[in-house]
Amino acid sequence: MASSTKASKVVFGNLKGGVGKTVCTGQAAHAAVVLGHRVLIVDADPQGNITRAFTNFDTVNMPPASLADVLDRRASATIHDAIQPTRREGISILPSGFDELQAVQDALISQPGAENSLAKALREVDQDFDFIFIDSRPATDLITRAAFMAADRMIVVIQPEDWAIRGLQMTLSAVEDLKEYLDKDLPVAGWIINLVNPSRNDHAENLEQLKAMAAAENVPILGEPIPSTADLGRLSVVGMGADEHPKPTPRIRNFASMFLSIVESLSTSTQNGVHA
Numbered sequence: 290m291a292s293s294t295k296a297s298k299v300v301f302g303n304l305k306g307g308v309g310k311t312v313c314t315g316q317a318a319h320a321a322v323v324l325g326h327r328v329l330i331v332d333a334d335p336q337g338n339i340t341r342a343f344t345n346f347d348t349v350n351m352p353p354a355s356l357a358d359v360l361d362r363r364a365s366a367t368i369h370d371a372i373q374p375t376r377r378e379g380i381s382i383l384p385s386g387f388d389e390l391q392a393v394q395d396a397l398i399s400q401p402g403a404e405n406s407l408a409k410a411l412r413e414v415d416q417d418f419d420f421i422f423i424d425s426r427p428a429t430d431l432i433t434r435a436a437f438m439a440a441d442r443m444i445v446v447i448q449p450e451d452w453a454i455r456g457l458q459m460t461l462s463a464v465e466d467l468k469e470y471l472d473k474d475l476p477v478a479g480w481i482i483n484l485v486n487p488s489r490n491d492h493a494e495n496l497e498q499l500k501a502m503a504a505a506e507n508v509p510i511l512g513e514p515i516p517s518t519a520d521l522g523r524l525s526v527v528g529m530g531a532d533e534h535p536k537p538t539p540r541i542r543n544f545a546s547m548f549l550s551i552v553e554s555l556s557t558s559t560q561n562g563v564h565a
């Protein structure tokens with residue numbers, strides 16, 4: 290469903306690492322393409338995991354231009370130069386600059402308005418995509434603030450571990466800080482609970498706690514809690530969608546349809562994450 294309206298921009302965030310932000314960003318991109326949308330992935334992480342998964346670029350085979358150039362106003366390359374096709378038709382990527390992205394962070398600190406550079410650049414390609422999914426890194430640095438400033442909504446990916454629940458609270462207060470200090474409203478479209486181990490009692494308890502917290506915050510939990518599933522990890526590392534699995538198990542089929550319904554809920558909800 291290509292449209293000429295502005296892309297819906299969603300950042301996948303959590304200030305804690307390893308919770309599945311990159312896996313969920315990738316799977317949401319695949320689901321959006323299955324639904325006929327045009328998708329741009331933005332890799333706002335110097336680790337460049339989603340760039341490596343969806344393209345042949347890495348620290349040796351660097352992309353011709355990257356998010357590092359887009360953020361750094363001294364660079365001559367534009368966002369149009371940086372956007373690349375990926376292994377899946379319909380999904381483009383604004384690749385990570387790997388070490389260059391990390392290095393540009395120091396230069397950015399002395400550039401007024403650097404936080405807004407990604408938001409500004411994405412406005413140039415707004416009409417070319419239906420969804421822009423931003424994979425963010427687990428840090429409160431300038432790259433992450435630029436990623437948050439560029440998004441209309443955030444999906445928080447959470448693991449039902451004690452430390453990850455603390456990460457959730459840090460992430461929500463970072464969103465509050467944006468509002469207070471940068472005048473940026475970033476509504477939370479929902480939480481995805483990932484990497485659940487059904488045989489662990491502490492996970493069951495933390496799941497209940499997360500459900501109560503979501504209800505208190507009036508935020509939906511998107512889809513079903515995702516169990517730790519080796520196949521989903523393996524597919525995601527090579528940039529494949531659950532829908533592309535050559536021999537899908539019922540669980541993989543279930544993931545594919547769950548991400549379809551998550552993307553559908555993003556399409557039908559307003560920018561406040563409230564269903565129209």
Ligand SMILES: Nc1ncnc2c1ncn2[C@@H]1O[C@H](COP(=O)(O)OP(=O)(O)OP(=O)(O)O)[C@@H](O)[C@H]1O
Pocket residue numbers: 305306307308309310311312313334338425426427483484485515516517518519520521522523525526
């Ligand atoms: N549901 C899952 N089942 C199995 N493996 C998973 C699942 N979700 C994520 N993984 C694996 O867990 C690891 C961490 O996931 P991922 O890289 O998506 O987390 P992240 O939040 O993006 O991490 P970082 O904060 O470092 O960017 C990866 O190896 C990934 O393949």
Ligand SMILES: [Mg+2]
Pocket residue numbers: 310311312334338424425426
């Ligand atoms: Mg990641």
